[in-house]
Amino acid sequence: MTLILLYAAVFVAALVAAEALLRTYFRTSERHKAVNHRLSLLEGSENHRETYREMLKQRGIDQDWRSLPLMQRMKQYYVQSGLKFDGKRCALYGLAGAVCVWLVVQFLVPSNLVRIPVFLLVCLLIPAVVVWRARAKRIHKFAEKLPEALDVANRSLAAGHPLPAAIALVAREMPDPVGSEFGLLTDELTYGVTLDDALMNLTARVGVEDLNLLAIALSVQAGTGGNLVEILQNLSKTLRDRFMLKAKVKSITAEGRITAIFMSSYPFLLYGMIRTLAPTYFDPVWESGYGTYVVTGLLVVMMIGNVILYKMIHFEY
Structure with missing residues (x-):
């Protein structure tokens, strides 16, 4: 299993390296590159209306993008992230990410009853986190x-x-x-x-x-x-x-944020380390039949604690 995870890590590293090389190869010179994406589109076309429509199409914006409550709210978050949809690239990354997530879940979660829901949940959370981080950065x-x-x-x-x-x-x-x-x-x-x-x-x-x-x-x-x-x-x-x-508040609360990140990730890191060194250590917990309930309760308590920490270090000003 460790060898499979190593192969998966090498595959992901090679994929990222190939993407970086392709970006570097096809990137134009900084001296001749337009100052923003809109001007670069206008360099190839003098039709401003078509450029305007093309930019809206790339961002996934249409005339009724704020009409429906839930789906349009999710679409608004995607628009605000500034990401441009590319079907082939999304399919490639989605397939590679799903394979890596399945290998990790198969290694960490021994129960077949829990493995598939955890796999589906992680596959849904990763794109949401990517869009959320891109939106916050933009x-x-x-x-x-x-x-x-x-x-x-x-x-x-x-x-x-x-x-x-x-x-x-x-x-x-x-x-x-x-x-x-x-x-x-x-x-x-x-x-x-x-x-x-x-x-x-x-x-x-x-x-x-x-x-x-x-x-x-x-x-x-x-x-x-x-x-x-x-x-x-x-x-x-x-x-x-x-x-x-805002920058001062962020610097003052840096210690609290790092503590929250470390305390949230430490149980998972410890579980992965013990699972690697002693694969059968947690077998009595799963075989007792109460392992799923215990893990679910602990995850709920951790989520409540993370919400409290988030409220403590993020406030209006």
């Missing part, structure tokens, strides 16, 4: 670059450009994900979508809470008037201060 990157994007728009407005031209400048000058998302915002304004609706679509596509402040500020300014340059300056400073506060 939201963090967007929130970090948003004050800089507002500064770019602010300089354009101070030079006398209208608001759509300032948004278009952000789409050209900022890297992804800010550049492409503001590019989609520019396209929607060009094709007749109102500013309020376009900002709502932007907030729904990205998932950054700070965009609500931008939408409210622009909506109020459009309705009541005022110095838009000063409004964006204050908003940029507020967002930058909030991001710095």
Whole structure:
């Protein structure tokens, strides 16, 4: 069994290495690469409407993507992750991942009654975790670059450009994900979508809470008037201060988060180590008939503890 796990690890490592080599081989030079994905698509096509539709298609966005509660909510999470669906690559990774998960589950779980449900649960959790991590990383990157994007728009407005031209400048000058998302915002304004609706679509596509402040500020300014340059300056400073506060909170709670991760993974690591050194050590537990209930109860208690730890180290500010 150990030899099979070794072969599986070598297979996964070779697959990742081949993927990295292919990415390096087909990657264009940094000097000639566009600053964001939208501009790279526009280099090959001058039809802005087709580029706009192609970007929405890659992200899995259609006109009724927020109509149904549950499935559309899951689709919204996928859209906010920024992942682009590739059927062949997903099938390849899914097949390889399913084989590796089955080998690991077969090694760790001796009971056939529990093995299949655990295998199915892990196969469902891995894509969800991948999408969740990609979404969190993209939201963090967007929130970090948003004050800089507002500064770019602010300089354009101070030079006398209208608001759509300032948004278009952000789409050209900022890297992804800010550049492409503001590019989609520019396209929607060009094709007749109102500013309020376009900002709502932007907030729904990205998932950054700070965009609500931008939408409210622009909506109020459009309705009541005022110095838009000063409004964006204050908003940029507020967002930058909030991001710095979030970074401080993250650094202060780093010890708690590492402790939670270690305490959550330690039982599984210990079980795997004992299972490897003494394969028959847990056989009396499974043969007693109560092993499934004991493990289920322990997992429930661990889940409750993780929720409590999560609430302790994540709070509103």
